[in-house]
Amino acid sequence: MPHFGVNTKAELSKLLFVTTPEIDDVIQNRRRYYRNITRPKSDGSTRVLRVPDGNLKLLQDKVRRHVLDQIASLACVHGGVKGRSVTTNAKPHIAKRVVFTLDVENFFPSVDPTTVSTIFRALGFGGQALNALVDATTWDNQLPQGAPTSVGLANLAMYRVDVRLSVLARQQGFAYTRYIDDLALSGCRRLLDFRRLTQRIVEEEGFRVNAGKVKTMLAGTRQLVTGIIVNEKLNLPGEKRASIRADVFKIASSTSARSEIAVGRLHGRLAWLSSINPRQALQLQRRSVPG
Numbered sequence: 001m002p003h004f005g006v007n008t009k010a011e012l013s014k015l016l017f018v019t020t021p022e023i024d025d026v027i028q029n030r031r032r033y034y035r036n037i038t039r040p041k042s043d044g045s046t047r048v049l050r051v052p053d054g055n056l057k058l059l060q061d062k063v064r065r066h067v068l069d070q071i072a073s074l075a076c077v078h079g080g081v082k083g084r085s086v087t088t089n090a091k092p093h094i095a096k097r098v099v100f101t102l103d104v105e106n107f108f109p110s111v112d113p114t115t116v117s118t119i120f121r122a123l124g125f126g127g128q129a130l131n132a133l134v135d136a137t138t139w140d141n142q143l144p145q146g147a148p149t150s151v152g153l154a155n156l157a158m159y160r161v162d163v164r165l166s167v168l169a170r171q172q173g174f175a176y177t178r179y180i181d182d183l184a185l186s187g188c189r190r191l192l193d194f195r196r197l198t199q200r201i202v203e204e205e206g207f208r209v210n211a212g213k214v215k216t217m218l219a220g221t222r223q224l225v226t227g228i229i230v231n232e233k234l235n236l237p238g239e240k241r242a243s244i245r246a247d248v249f250k251i252a253s254s255t256s257a258r259s260e261i262a263v264g265r266l267h268g269r270l271a272w273l274s275s276i277n278p279r280q281a282l283q284l285q286r287r288s289v290p291g
Contacts (some may be wrong), residue, residue, distance in 0.1 A: 050144035068152035080151030
């Protein structure tokens with residue numbers, strides 16, 4: 001792990017390719033740069049994204065690029081890591097006797113400025129530089145979900161959980177992966193005896209397990225990891241494939257349905273399907289979907 005050895009704002013500004021007054025101005029006025037966006041969650045509740053704009057977003061992008069992206073991710077981490085995805089997260093769990101998944105409750109809000117300060121201090125930041133980084137990357141006493149730096153910092157906040165579960169998985173012959181706040185272990189039936197230990201490890205490191213999203217899936221039942229079926233091979237659930245197919249037919253048969261947003265959304269969904277089921281994606285792409 002790199003050790004930056006940066007303590008002053010002048011040193012930080014040099015690292016981030018910004019001026020000290022620019023850092024000060026963004027931090028002093030960061031309230032005006034955030035906007036709240038409400039998004040529906042699959043369970044019917046809502047998620048509030050605190051999305052940065054303008055110079056704050058530019059500064060956070062620089063922190064992500066020049067600091068957080070310089071830190072190699074553990075092999076088990078798939079969310080927010082270049083070249084990894086929900087697909088690579090699901091692959092290690094194909095054709096296992098037992099798949100066990102759990103979700104960290106209120107993941108981003110549970111990472112507070114004290115935790116973020118500990119992370120940056122471990123990376124070699126101190127003094128004014130440390131304070132500036134914490135102020136630039138947290139808001140309302142938490143990681144703002146929607147900021148460019150939040151996934152990287154959240155991944156580092158989970159470092160001890162990932163290490164402990166990776167060691168457990170290696171010792172017991174299980175597979176372990178994490179995609180943001182979704183954790184998955186899979187293996188033989190012996191995994192059933194380690195479910196409480198897995199949850200205890202997460203809780204001992206300062207996080208809460210969402211009790212409503214803890215799932216044990218045995219072979220012979222549908223096994224899902226980050227929304228992907230892993231029973232025998234990777235596949236999307238039938239309802240997801242049917243939804244994509246319906247979108248294809250709607251856009252292919254109706255000119256009025258071919259808005260730029262609708263077509264772009266469909267191409268994104270087809271690309272997702274192609275990463276999991278290339279043959280079916282190719283069949284649907286041939287249904288006269290506009291380029």
